[in-house]
Amino acid sequence: MSNETRRFSTGADGNEELSKGEIFDVLQNQRRRYVLEYLKRFEEPVGLSDLATQVAAWEYQRPVEEVTNDQKKRVYTTLQQTHLCRMEEAGIVEYDTENNTVARTPYTEELTVYLEIVPGSEFPWREFYLSLGSISCAVVAALWTDLYPLTLLTPLEWATVIAATFTVAAAYHTYSGADMQLGDDEYVPDEFDR
Numbered sequence: 257m258s259n260e261t262r263r264f265s266t267g268a269d270g271n272e273e274l275s276k277g278e279i280f281d282v283l284q285n286q287r288r289r290y291v292l293e294y295l296k297r298f299e300e301p302v303g304l305s306d307l308a309t310q311v312a313a314w315e316y317q318r319p320v321e322e323v324t325n326d327q328k329k330r331v332y333t334t335l336q337q338t339h340l341c342r343m344e345e346a347g348i349v350e351y352d353t354e355n356n357t358v359a360r361t362p363y364t365e366e367l368t369v370y371l372e373i374v375p376g377s378e379f380p381w382r383e384f385y386l387s388l389g390s391i392s393c394a395v396v397a398a399l400w401t402d403l404y405p406l407t408l409l410t411p412l413e414w415a416t417v418i419a420a421t422f423t424v425a426a427a428y429h430t431y432s433g434a435d436m437q438l439g440d441d442e443y444v445p446d447e448f449d450r
Contacts, residue, residue: 282346283367287331288339290314292364295349301359304340308332381429388425392418 283289290311295302305328312331313320340351340358348367350359395414398406406414 278346279367282342282348285339287311287315287334288343291335291339291343291349291358292367295358295360295364298360301350301352301355301357304332304336304356304358307358308335311335384425384429388422392422 283292291307293314294307294310308331309320309323309328312323312327315331316323316327336356340349343349344351347361347363349364350361351357352359395406395418399411399414409417
């Protein structure tokens with residue numbers, strides 16, 4: 257995947273290059289992320305009314321049955337007038353204004369990777385693994401030259417230490433990153449009501 261652009265189909269009129277900045281611009285809004293969350297659960301197009309009701313339920317953190325008409329209307333209006341149009345322009349969804357339906361595109365599911373983030377207080381994992389690999393290579397090189405104090409452990413013991421360190425680091429990375437998503441402090445829809 258390129259760091260600069262991805263190709264998003266815009267339909268019969270050709271292709272448009274969408275940079276990561278544009279993707280993040282589209283996805284910076286919580287409602288748009290909720291739209292993606294809802295759409296990834298359906299293969300077929302969904303009605304705008306159902307979508308708005310579910311997004312309102314997630315925003316107000318209440319069951320679908322308890323969403324008021326005013327709450328639904330606010331969400332419906334902004335989705336219809338702003339968010340879905342912007343998402344369609346980017347090729348992220350297909351919005352049929354005549355039938356008031358919204359459908360996934362081939363790129364809808366791919367965008368979930370952009371929702372993962374590294375919290376500001378966290379050491380970037382790629383740098384951590386690069387450092388760990390560099391230290392491991394240095395230890396192996398030192399073992400080849402019988403450099404003291406590394407000779408206090410056998411090469412097999414060093415291999416065990418290195419393997420255990422990578423395994424523990426990867427396990428921690430997997431566990432801690434499982435729920436890291438853009439807007440981690442916002443309500444994340446676990447349950448789904450339709």
